[in-house]
Amino acid sequence: MIETVATKPFDDQKPGTSGLRKKVAHFSQPHYAENFLQSIFDVAERGPGATLVIGGDGRYFNRPVIEKAIRMAAANGFGRVVVGQNGLLSTPAASHLIRQRKAAGGIVLSASHNPGGPDGDFGIKYNIGNGGPAPEAITEATFKRSRTLQEYKISDAPAPDLSVVGETTIEAMVVEVVDPVADYAELMQTLFDFGKIRALIAGGFTLSFDAMHAVTGPYAKTILEGLLGAPEGTVVNGVPLEDFGGGHPDPNAVHAAELIARMMGPDAPDFGAASDGDGDRNLIVGRGIVVSPSDSLAMLAADIQRAPGYTQGITGIARSMPTSQAADRVAAKRGVKLYETPTGWKFFGNLLDAGMVTICGEESAGTGSDHVREKDGLWAVLLWLNILADRKESVKAVVEGHWQEFGRTYYQRHDYEEIDSKAAEGLMGSLRDRLASMSGQRFGTLVVSEADDFSYKDPIDGSISTGQGVRILFSGGARIVFRLSGTGTKGATLRVYIERFEPDAAKHDIAPQEALSELIDTADVIGEITKRTGRSAPDVIT
Structure with missing residues (x-):
């Protein structure tokens, strides 16, 4: 009844x-x-x-x-x-x-x-x-x-x-x-060369996938250990638990520290990956190297045609505004359009439905394509494996080769978590109040060329989204972005995105913290972060 x-x-x-x-x-x-x-x-x-x-x-x-x-x-x-x-x-x-x-x-x-x-x-x-x-x-x-x-x-x-x-x-x-796994696993087999990946693994290529006691455990077990023949134990923390085993199912350097330590060790596997609570995010790690999500998007876009489901290449690339501009350089070289949207996968849907883009990504470890309308952690892992099997190179070689061709975009995201909501709103309000007068201001060697509050007009339905994050752009292309996250449940999370492009391959081995040091200091000055939040350092750097 x-x-x-x-x-x-x-x-x-x-x-x-x-x-x-x-x-x-x-x-x-x-x-x-x-x-x-x-x-x-x-x-x-x-x-x-x-x-x-x-x-x-x-x-x-x-x-x-x-x-x-x-x-x-x-x-x-x-x-x-x-x-x-x-x-x-x-x-x-x-x-x-x-x-x-x-x-x-x-x-x-x-x-x-x-x-x-x-x-x-x-x-x-x-x-x-x-x-x-x-x-x-x-x-x-x-x-x-x-x-x-x-x-x-x-x-x-x-x-x-x-x-x-x-x-x-x-x-x-x-x-x-x-x-829950069968239809998804069948879809993946239409997109990727499972035979080539199986041969790679059978030839001695080793990998480790950390499911973080979240939903991708059964998917990874079926696909990686079952269909692709990886040894039992390749998938770790593979049983979904209601509390994720007491862990934080966020695939980043802080919460996936166990995987990263394994990949930096003397007996590291060739390839490491992790996914999050609901399976839509990914972390990619090679032996001795962590691939940033923004770089991963650019590298997958550059090589996606190596997978059978994408032999025609890409029609376009979409990225969220805070995601680094590494993908922009791939789009330019491939002669396709790059769309910059607000944060949130929902903004990619119209572009995908219209056939205007093939691959999308966000700096928060989300990557996906037109096969579904969500970001997809295991899809990104399988595309990486397909590329590695086809190129017959290590993760590090693929990354360094990409930087050689497209230049390196140094990039970090600094998260200040659970800060006072009023303080966070005050910080963002102050930034917005100062935007009109910021152009031309000098901070050390940095000169502001443009400052705005990002807005987006959907090219399909004409809808407009405003107030999507404050962008400070500097002469030479460096930038700092400030925005409040919409994914937390307590207080406010301030996210600060810091980015600088380096075309000179001789300078690609500088540590990101060093390469971005002046921008990091400038972000605190412009945003008045310490003064307004009382925080002298971010909780998480990714």
């Missing part, structure tokens, strides 16, 4: 860059998750008897919310729900399923790279029918609806056993539990 439950609106259900994220305790409030789900169902477009995909990264609180989402979908007129076995679906696998099944959309339950467990974070994101994150028009409508919601609908029938693959029914809706 369908029940109509009286509720009261919450005033804090505004989705951020990647859906609604809060602490588990906050999401556990009575009606909180139900209200947000009902708000999505009320505003998202769908036809009668539509299909909905549901899955998540396995973090704490996923199972009860998935069960509620299934029962609410039945009460709201969906004809079919496709859900991953045990509630698991990586974000790129969910995107693929939405597209493959021609679903109206999908509910993705994840807080991505944020910590899990009872004291950790939780999130709900809605993806539309193209498989990508809901655009701002839908997230704004969802928030508006959440402010007025007075009731939600839910079936009183129990949710099905999610551990059993197969079909059951709730009300008039079919619930189909599917193997």
